[in-house]
Amino acid sequence: MDLLKASLSEIATAVRSKKVSALEATQFFMNRAKKLNPKINAFISFDESAQDQARKIDEQVSRGEDPGPLAGVPWGIKDMFCTKGLRTTAASKILENFVPPYDATAVALLKKNGAVILGKLNQDEFAMGSSSENSHFGAVKNPWNLNCVAGGSSGGSAAAQALRMVAASTGTDTGGSIRQPASFCGVVGAKPTYGRISRYGIIAYASSLDQAGPLTNSVEDAALSLEIMCGKDIKDGTSSSLPVPSWKKNLNPSMRGRKIGVLKEYFQDGGLHPEVQAATEKALSELKQQGAEIVEVSVPLTKYAIPMYYLIAASEASSNLSRYDGVRFGFRSEFKSLAHINLSEFYSKTRGEGFGAEVKRRIMLGTYCLSAGYYEAFYNKAGQVRRMLRDEFSLAFEKCDVILSPVTAAPAFKLNERISDPLQMYLNDIFTVATNLAGLPGMSVPFATSKERLPIGIQLMANHFQEQKMLDAALALEGISGLKGLVADVL
């Protein structure tokens, strides 16, 4: 079996039928991950118990038990997910030594279904960023071009996936943090409808926007991973109780009669890189040729998506991150003696030293937006526009099954190119944040390669709980692109 190319189901089937042992699969990916990691810095921690986890899977198989549809499949986990007994940092100094006493529900579900955890993946600190440069553990590099960013915030997941250091990986997406790095690195990245995957045990950034999802090398793998990660969880008050469909089994690439929406506003301003523009146009014309109907739709308030997103995300972040106080867990500044320290000084010094620049910037922005005199004009106003935006999307989805767009205006940018101008970096998220504001499912599927050999993805979004339509269209695009199972080979 070629583990570089095998689907998740093929690996699990081989393990269940003893054609490949979970241990062999684990060693194959772990060796590859450890060998390649120094070049791209995708991992923060390796899980040295991976071989033991694999042996347990093999023992289950030997006893005639079924470890599940991910039997022996090696996964990488973004460092936002709590993993029992395995250091979880959110790429922050403030959590540098945090070892969770429990698993995030999404991680527990992967393990329950047979997955082996190889380690924890690098990212922007607290998932705040679009380049994975804001990490206490150093920037992630793009495996297609080491001078470029991997995207963010799930940059470690996307880069590791592109190099096939893992069979699949998890990410979190608050404003594009799965889809954008997936596009920059040439892998599939999907987030389901808000509420589908439990947020329990995932370090909170902006709770009303945060949603987890998988990064994989194929649409089929994404569909299977979503099925396993989604489901009602009593520990998350926003968790959806709707049944999780058999997305993988029901995959259907036939586009005959499907309505593909094109968001007028996304193409008005120009500013698209010519190769991204060409890829998007090609995607539309090929789907049309396969029988899809292309429909122009309008969501005028997407014009305000960036302000809305950053006002809401920063406000929620400033509240969520108040828990890091140097008392119960995480980093605490050095104090000679606590006896004469004022409590506020104790908190402020610890937080000032423990958080990185971008995290502090967003805490400041959020605190400002929530402070007396500004709350109405910023946080409250953004929430009002957010409702109107969601309603506009509902109307748009009366006319189409999915909306197709670029993921970003251009392929991966150079390391250090945008880090000094935060607003420029924020504007990078123009095509992805609306999905989170409206709580819609969205994904990125590799579709083209630029002249400079950088991947270009296409974004698909669907109405609430219509993941199947999104996955079907992604499967059709994957077929057209010929890029299924793409593995970066520049190293």
Place this chain on the structure above:
Amino acid sequence: MSQDKISVEEISRIAKLAQLQLSAEEVSNYSQQLSKAIGYFEQISQVQTARVEPLVTPTEIENILRKDEVKTETSSEEILRNAPHKTGSLFTVPPVV
């Protein structure tokens, strides 16, 4: 940078609210950067939103209630393992009262 929307004094006030100790350089940088960002975000005021209820979570959900039962999921020992400083079975903190 006297035209900055968010002055260094305002930044210092916000930092205090957020319990963040910032260096003089950080205060100056954040004053400029947040002024620029807020300047851009202010365009949101152009949208007419009279009588619109703010959306606080994207999918409408009812209050979810469950029985208030004690369940042991972890031990205090395990929790205290992550404490940066502890005294016996207690977290060590500066004087609070």
